[in-house]
Amino acid sequence: xxxxxxxxxxxxxxxxxxxxxxxxxxxxxxxxxxxxxxxxxxxxxxxxxxxxxxxxxxxxxxxxxxxxxxxxxxxxxxxxxxxxxxxxxxxxxxxxxxxxxxxxxxxxxxxxxxxxxxxxxxxxxxxxxxxxxxxxxxxxxxxxxxxxxxxxxxxxxxxxxxxxxxxxxxxxxxxxxxxxxxxxxxxxxxxxxxxxxxxxxxxxxxxxxxxxxxxxxxxxxxxxxxxxxxxxxxxxxxxxxxxxxxxxxxxxxxxxxxxxxxxxxxxxxxxxxxxxxxxxxxxxxxxxxxxxxxxxxxxxxxxxxxxxxxxxxxxxxxxxxxxxxxxxxxxxxxxxxxxxxxxxxxxxxxxxxxxxxxxxxxxxxxxxxxxxxxxxxxxxxxxxxxxxxxxxxxxxxxxxxxxxxxxxxxxxxxxxxxxxx
Amino acid sequence: xxxxxxxxxxxxxxxxxxxxxxxxxxxxxxxxxxxxxxxxxxxxxxxxxxxxxxxxxxxxxxxxxxxxxxxxxxxxxxxxxxxxxxxxxxxxxxxxxxxxxxxxxxxxxxxxxxxxxxxxxxxxxxxxxxxxxxxxxxxxxxxxxxxxxxxxxxxxxxxxxxxxxxxxxxxxxxxxxxxxxxxxxxxxxxxxxxxxxxxxxxxxxxxxxxxxxxxxxxxxxxxxxxxxxxxxxxxxxxxxxxxxxxxxxxxxxxxxxxxxxxxxxxxxxxxxxxxxxxxxxxxxxxxxxxxxxxxxxxxx
Numbered sequence: 001x002x003x004x005x006x007x008x009x010x011x012x013x014x015x016x017x018x019x020x021x022x023x024x025x026x027x028x029x030x031x032x033x034x035x036x037x038x039x040x041x042x043x044x045x046x047x048x049x050x051x052x053x054x055x056x057x058x059x060x061x062x063x064x065x066x067x068x069x070x071x072x073x074x075x076x077x078x079x080x081x082x083x084x085x086x087x088x089x090x091x092x093x094x095x096x097x098x099x100x101x102x103x104x105x106x107x108x109x110x111x112x113x114x115x116x117x118x119x120x121x122x123x124x125x126x127x128x129x130x131x132x133x134x135x136x137x138x139x140x141x142x143x144x145x146x147x148x149x150x151x152x153x154x155x156x157x158x159x160x161x162x163x164x165x166x167x168x169x170x171x172x173x174x175x176x177x178x179x180x181x182x183x184x185x186x187x188x189x190x191x192x193x194x195x196x197x198x199x200x201x202x203x204x205x206x207x208x209x210x211x212x213x214x215x216x217x218x219x220x221x222x223x224x225x226x227x228x229x230x231x232x233x234x235x236x237x238x239x240x241x242x243x244x245x246x247x248x249x250x251x252x253x254x255x256x257x258x259x260x261x262x263x264x265x266x267x268x269x270x271x272x273x274x275x276x277x278x279x280x281x282x283x284x285x286x287x288x289x290x291x292x293x294x295x296x297x298x299x300x301x302x303x304x305x306x307x308x309x310x311x312x313x314x315x316x317x318x319x320x321x322x323x324x325x326x327x328x329x330x331x332x333x334x335x336x337x338x339x340x341x342x343x344x345x346x347x348x349x350x351x352x353x354x355x356x357x358x359x360x361x362x363x364x365x366x367x368x369x370x371x372x373x374x375x376x377x378x379x380x381x382x383x384x385x386x387x388x389x390x391x392x393x394x395x396x397x398x399x400x401x402x403x404x405x406x407x408x409x410x411x412x413x414x415x416x417x418x419x420x421x
Numbered sequence: 422x423x424x425x426x427x428x429x430x431x432x433x434x435x436x437x438x439x440x441x442x443x444x445x446x447x448x449x450x451x452x453x454x455x456x457x458x459x460x461x462x463x464x465x466x467x468x469x470x471x472x473x474x475x476x477x478x479x480x481x482x483x484x485x486x487x488x489x490x491x492x493x494x495x496x497x498x499x500x501x502x503x504x505x506x507x508x509x510x511x512x513x514x515x516x517x518x519x520x521x522x523x524x525x526x527x528x529x530x531x532x533x534x535x536x537x538x539x540x541x542x543x544x545x546x547x548x549x550x551x552x553x554x555x556x557x558x559x560x561x562x563x564x565x566x567x568x569x570x571x572x573x574x575x576x577x578x579x580x581x582x583x584x585x586x587x588x589x590x591x592x593x594x595x596x597x598x599x600x601x602x603x604x605x606x607x608x609x610x611x612x613x614x615x616x617x618x619x620x621x622x623x624x625x626x627x628x629x630x631x632x633x634x635x636x637x638x639x640x641x642x643x644x645x646x647x648x649x650x651x652x653x654x655x656x657x658x659x660x661x662x663x664x665x666x667x668x669x670x671x672x673x674x675x676x677x678x679x680x681x682x683x684x685x686x687x688x689x690x691x692x693x694x695x696x697x698x699x700x701x702x703x704x705x706x707x708x709x710x711x712x713x714x715x716x717x718x719x720x721x
Contacts, residue, residue, distance in 0.1 A: 002426075002428040002429075003428060003429045003430075004426050004427070004428060004429055004432070005429040005432040005433070072564045072579070072580075072582065073564065074560075074563045074564050075556045075563055075564075075606070075607065076563065077556070077557050077607070077609045079429075079609075079611075083429070084429040084612075086607055098584055101584075101586065102584050102585060102586050105586045105587045106587060106588070213424075213425055213426045216425070218425055226439070226442045226443065226446060227442040227445060227446045227472075229472060229473075229474070229475050230475065231474050231475040231476075232475075236474055239474060241474075243442055243471070243472075244442070245435065245438075245439045245588070250425070272473075274434055274435075274438065274467075274470035274471075274473075282425050284427070284432060284435055284436070285427060285431070285435050286434075286435040286436075286438040286439050286442075286471070288473075299446050323584045336593070338589050338591065339589075341443075341446070394587070395587070398586070398587045398589065399589065400586055400587075400589045400591065402591055402593060407591070407593040407594060407595065408583055409583045409584050409585075409586070409591045412584070412586040412587075
């Protein structure tokens, strides 16, 4: 069987035992190297810790080590014979919503850690909300430190009930609970003998078996043209290929396609990949498409099926997470917007409300969004964008805003359906 | 699981191709750093696929420390010529002679590569440099973006990185600023070797085990060559060794190995218990934050 790829995001503070859990996954899957472990053991000793501080593995920057905090998203890798895993590891403090959004944006699974002694906290609610906002298809609630509550089924069930009640207000497709102890390894890689009442799989088996292929949108053909390949050689003078990464849908030679914004239609002549021509292609493959007829197509255009096209619009409603500390989001300011492979400029016309990420309440009458704040806005772009609601399509439903005076990426945006079309 | 799922290596390759195309489409003057080391070999291979049947639409550059293995330099020249690419060589030796940089007492030219790289990039007006860095290599790298913004002095500010959400990369820079791009960010050492194996990519033979004359220093094995000669009291012996990285020939250690084919290297890496830098790079052992400090100064 071929090894596939699964990306998951974790969020939480050192207190939740998140670093210990990641350390355990890396160690038990033999992805931790002896020199890494030695270095962590040495530094732990130098600092007078009685135990090996596994958070030192993930805290890579000088300031982080000095201040004992995690500043940024760290990426970790491990693999088993079934899967390669990419962990986007983000700190859990309130001021780091930005990092959680970043980590969740590409994740197939979100791991939310809950300390069995403390139960649900504002932080776990926040993680669950952000994962849902970013459309992460699967969530695993790891009820950690079960060893400190005498492996109590009652405690676990209590947390499960409370979390499920909260989750009913979110649009979660798949929610799993696992009682574990990262420190002792119970239910992380091997099944716990301390909790015979739990009949689910340990965390790693769950992650190995999770079915993620059906999470991809294979229905709506969306191919944002990224690069036009035109060899300037004599033999291939007439070759014109449209290179890009398939956002969604399945493309085959012979399929009728429509090119936006021109609206012209033709047929796919061939689909080429790095390994040669293929009979079909689907996300996340990077391919080059040639067409039967020569039509004028350039970067930023979108290929789709004639009977299934994205919304073509300049007036867009979206949820945005503001990511810039230097200035808040303000109305009537023009930003650069990047959506798939298309750049335009956009003015924020209105801020409908801000979402209090702890209570999920809408706060109306706000005039700006500060760093780490999430809100619903309406914007107008200088040219039409070819969009789908983020809930239906994580590729064509997403955009970033860039401040043209600093070139910084200032917002992550998710398009919502009820657009003023 | 059948149908509509691609293997993890194909997924990594697709992600890298996407990054190459994004940079070629949006940046004015990109350039690929090509040393003849395994990561840059894979990078070049993937870049070629990204633009096929067109040639790679940017030049390649090598910061030549003057201490490189001859076979690696020959590999570099041969591949650049074969793909019809312009090769820019920034010479550290030349920079020392011009007085731009000074030789360090420990003989490492790792740190003094940086000004030479920055000088050449400025002269060529490159606004995007592809590097073969991977996040599994080192703790500071684990937190670096795929599109890593550098100011006009080539400096990296880890606390002031642009958020990178979905695959919507932001390569916008003002004049004089640049980005370093790491298309292989999410590959591990094992992925690199599995890919070389799967695609049957030619590599310098130093990567494969052979009987070589070695001397042991500080617990590491150095091959005796034109840059490494025996000091008083040292003895050398013949051992089957290979290289996991291709740094400067005077400071890159070999590891004991019997993996004389790429497939055997893959097996060995899968079972390895040391990171490649920890095992073979004298220049990374300087301090806990050695890599972070060099990156801040503009190193890769």
